Amino acid sequence: MTLVLTLVLAIGVFAPLGQAAPAAPTPGDKTPAGTPTRLAPPSAIGENPADKTLAKADGGRRLASEQPLPEPLSPQVPGLPPKQQPQAKALGLGAAAEKPCNVSDFTSRTGSDLVQQIKSSDYWCIDSLFKIGRGDAANAFRESQMVTVAYAARDAANSYRGNDSGSISELMYYLQAGYFVQFYNEDVVGSYGDSLRTASRAALDAFYANPRSRDITPDNAGPLFGATTLIDSTQDAAHYLPVFKRLLTDYDSASWNKAGMAWAVNPVFFALSRGPDQAGYRAAVNADPGVMDALYAFANRNRDLLGTGLGTMVFNAATELGRFMQYPEFLPKLRPSVRDLLAQSSQSGPSMYERGALAWSVLHRDKDNCAYYGACDDPAKFKAANLAVNHTCSPSIKIIAQALDSTQLGTACTSLTNQDAYFHSVAKDSGPVKDDNNSTIEVVVFHTDFDYKVLAALIYDIRTDNGGMYLEGNPAQVGNQPRFLCYENKWASSFEIWNLNHEYTHYLDGRFNVYGDYDAGQVLPIDWWVEGFAEFVSYSYRKVVNDGAIAVASQHTYKLSELFDTVYATSSQDRVYRWGYLAVRYMLEQHRSDMDAVLAKYRAGDWTGARTILKTTIGTRYDADFDSWLTKCAAGACAADTPGEPQLPECAGGDIRKLDANCVRSNIAATTGNYAHFYVWVPQGTKQLKVSTKGGTGNGDLYYNPGSWAYTNSYVTRSAGPDNSETLTVSNPPAGYVFFSLYAQQGFGGVSVTSEF
Template identity: 70%
Template sequence: MARLLTLVLSLFLAVGLFSPQSQAAPAAATPATPTTPADAPVGTAPAHLAPPPAIGADRADTAPARPDGRKRLSPEDLVPRSPVAPLTGEPNAKAFGLGAAAAEQPCNIADFTGRTGGDLVRQIRSVDLQCVNSLFRIGRGDAAGAFRESQMTTVANAVRDAAYTYQGDNSASIAQLMLYLQAGYFVQFYNPDAVGPYGDGLKAAGRSALDAFFANPRSRDVTADNASPLTRAATLIDSIKDSARYLPVVKRLLADYDSATWNPNGMVYALTPALTVLYAGHWQADFLPAVKADPTVLDTLFTFISRNQGLHGGTYGRMVYESVNELTRFMKYPELLPGLRPYARTLAQQSTPSGPTMYQRGSVALAVNWWDTANCSYYGTCDDPARFKAANLTVKHTCSPSITLLAQALDGTQLGTACTSLNGQDAFFHAVARDSGPVKDDNNGTIEVVVFHSSLDYQVLAAVIYDINTNNGGMYLEGEPDKAGNQPRFLCYEAEWARPSFEIWNLNHEYTHYLDGRFDVYGDYEAGQVQPIDWWVEGFAEFVSHSYRKVVNDGAIAVAGRHAYRLSELFDTVYAKSSQERVYQGGYLAVRYMLERHRSDVDAVLAKYRAGDWDGARALLKTTIGTRYDADFDGWLTRCAAGACATGTPGEPQLPECAGSDLRKLDAGCVRGNVAATTGNYAHFYLLVPAGTKQIKVTTKGGTGNGDLYYNPGGWAYTDSYVTRSAGPDNAETLTVGNPPAGYVFFSLYAQQGFSGVSVTSEF
């Protein structure tokens, strides 16, 4: 069966947590976590299409228009979605009390883990939304202290009490309380063993809180003050997985919406989680019976879409498009399909494969293709894949004999930039992979690179044209590499949030998937999924993308600082069952560590991957290696977070910290980190040279300031007492001593300008 791995993002407002993992050509600096620009289209509930900027890049064994009869992808291939992510990076952030710049401000975790009852509630109320927002990233060790069921029930009851007297604003900090609950559900979803189970008691408390809030007439105030609490409350419906119970609230929000009054006040953002409630309901047993009992929710959706057709092409057009997604999703139920056909047909007739309404048309075309394809002529969508491709992918360019670009809107300069980046990556890849040519039976000698004009264009057009799920940051369609004439391609898009700079999101990450699949991994993607290999597949793509472009992986460094994962744990990563952080940042760290510290093991594992010996590779990782490197990996993470992953050359072997409490003592094959001295002073070192040693090499690098390296075999080294020195303009110094005398020898780093954060390595 064709398989598509997806990361189902829960909310357009989630760009703060689900930040992109790899930049694109050129290597111009862009924010590590781009926020949504103020004039970006408003997102709504994620459906089969996810919001910008989407995370990561998938690899699949599907090919477009599968003539071989293999199963086509549909939303049924998706896994149930995770809880919603934190409230950051929103347009009009002031409406949510986040200030002009919605920067995440960390809390003191102990302020929450160390409190219970009313003390905990008062603490949550005392902080701002940015602080609570940072708790979505709480570590496993603190997760239970903050979010165990008793804590959550206490906060839910506090929301209920505040809701009874809600005044239409956040004066009682009800938004912070609701966001805290949202964070708890999020953390518990990814760490159920650490947090513990959530039971019926908590769900009942959540219901009481939401019932009280929505029963309060002030929850309908069309004001900026009401926007944040209302949005949080609508989000909590999804958090407690109670879509059926709150269908009347969803209907109310859709019916009450008025673009003239809701949009300026930020009330529009409450529609995002309302549509998420509809999306999530499809995985809840009581949802379909509730919709069948009251199908007017479908009429309300259609009416909402119809009266807001004028929003297409504007700031809030995406909201209408996502509403079409949620309406047409109900076409999958045979008992509802007859009543939905006229609605879907009308929406198709109101839209075209190009121009402002093409997203609406694309949503209908996809739904028809998935659930009523035999009647596509009724809707007029039978030829839509070809029509969408002809109308939109109009630019074709040859980068090299093996790379062809097909694009929606690239000009000559942009095409040249993209080609230069792609063409230059091959040599870098092969130097790292150390392959000996394509794996057996791989005929994927050319690659087609398809570039859409924006993330939304990718999400809609790629889904229609190539019949894939696009709830991701790009897709490599490997096809069946053993078949003659197979055409692999990867799909990506321009990073519209980076404009006027030009970037193609995940360009180098996706191209790595192509090269890796051709030279490192036997067969198609599905073939390799008999054992967990995603630590390598996604981790290596992240590693090559960042290293080739010389871009620091800030997200991975942050994860390293939290010591979030053991190496042996990362070897078990499965894309469909793991968080995006574990897949991408964790994968990057595992791959980088193994390349730097255990290259021979990497070569052994790759030999198995290249032969399709999945069980053999798994045995190497889990039995031969097992937990043997976990302790060393933990120490490596410390050095990575302290600067080694920002200043070192990725993949360059790293030495362990020198042993012993005397920080002046060096040894064979070790490093002293974070060395510092003020101007005119010294950092002294000594080492014991065994008899017969042929060479000593001492190297300094990194940090700030300027230190010069001195060597003296007979005593402490000074500027007026040395045999040789290295005195460059910074801290990059090296001294190599041939045939040193046996016994103690001495080195020093003299501060021409006060320095700090310098690492000193010794090898002999």
């Protein structure tokens, strides 16, 4: 349902969120309070800039809960590929390939040798250190190393000439990496104290005191961006309120944008968003409240950016202004500014995101005065203005969407309705659990992840720091309406709804496998099953390889008995989703009877009984076998599209129409009413020829003709199901060329065609 500048890779037709560092789209979960931001380099541009911050891909079987304001978003220029976005230009990186570092070059050096190594490394190299292993983390980023680098950055700042000639960007990015790694590995890196705080302030103070830091030039963009981002990493927002005011006030869209410097001011919003979690921040704003004036002036002055790739900065400014409404003492000062910005915006069009963020703040922080702002009815008005598509897939499934057309609705409906049978074949349930009246599901699809973050937060009052959310409500209450919220994946090459099948599994799992509502199932740890099963069904139903899970399997990070203890609040995204998938798949494949016993307890709401089976009856009994299974999984056993199904190689040759023995042609597409044609040479004496299709979007029917191209009016046999899962088996086929065609009843894409004989 969750990279925040989370880097998520879309896999398959309706891919679940693979990884945050995670949220989202980006390839994006909620950043823990105080997490140092990694404003990612160009590889992640256009994703949500808290990218490497480990968040959850979805919210599980959630009840509605208070939603914090969305994190700031990164500006981008629509239509440009990621590495041509403004941040890449500002950093001077262009489209250079990533160059991982030799970690020992850093862990084996100290003092001036370490500083020189950093200065001689490129930005991509240092970027790879964000993923440094725990065994190397202390040698690279212990406090004494960081202090050395911080004072080197101070020296570079004192002699700063308005460009990166002194490698100040590399030094500051190394510091960002250290803060990031230490946050997640404090037990091995050690704590950071006053000596590093003093050294980091010395570096940043020197940079901003240097008049060249105010240059409006492309050369200054990268270093200024790095310095402002580092403020957020140090969690020192209170000290740098004057810098934030300066940057917000100095920004001039015409000159700064021409110099590629918009990215340099945007980190201000990230630092402000995390300020409330830092000691002394509230008192500092009380002493110097001018930052609120600067935010209002920025949003008011730059309204011409709305509707452009940089319009997210206006949204960010409005969001951060609204965040200050959590402090009652600031409300008298804020009310006129917030009301003025609301008066200039509407529930649709380019200004609706700004209004959505501000209206949320009003309704959560100053609701008794919502009439003063004209925002009392905004949730209903936003829903009416933006969720106008209503489509019934079946008596049990309804789609409400922001922008889906008839073809896309048909594709989504087919995927959902066909999943029912697959789910029940895996779950082996005997019907709904007791007291569950959730007989229908409402699927709400937003147009983009940005729409989801802003509009879903206001309309449905949920957390949107994730990749989607299932709101179960109380299934025992008559008239309860469960729904899940998701969004179109605009990073995919073809139509795709992010987490569609994962979220639908939550609905089915809650109805047929887990008694009661979400809170009922949280009495004892159950998240390993809730998310692991949703991942397992989503991947296996779509016949998509879970590459992310296979990758972590090779690391042997957890024992099976440890995974039974997984809970959202204390677990990384990898543990919740990828390791959850591995644990569930292992139990279903290798110990089905044990899993059936656990499910019987889950279905009855006997959480203690289920826990006893997992932690006492099973206990550590399967840990060694699970470890061996992980080795096989990483070696290829889990690379089958579905458990137990071998993966065939791509057919050779450049003619995509040519099939051969035991191979596959991937990513086949055709528009409605057209064909994808294939031919195959059959050797003399072949007993059986099987051609099958699967995956992708739309609906293609498979036709066979032994003598010439196959058409709907010229064929011997066909397979015409409701989707792309078609198979034709020909016994004793004639020797020589035979022909198959995939006819597009509904335009299809991403289909795999396999031939076996």
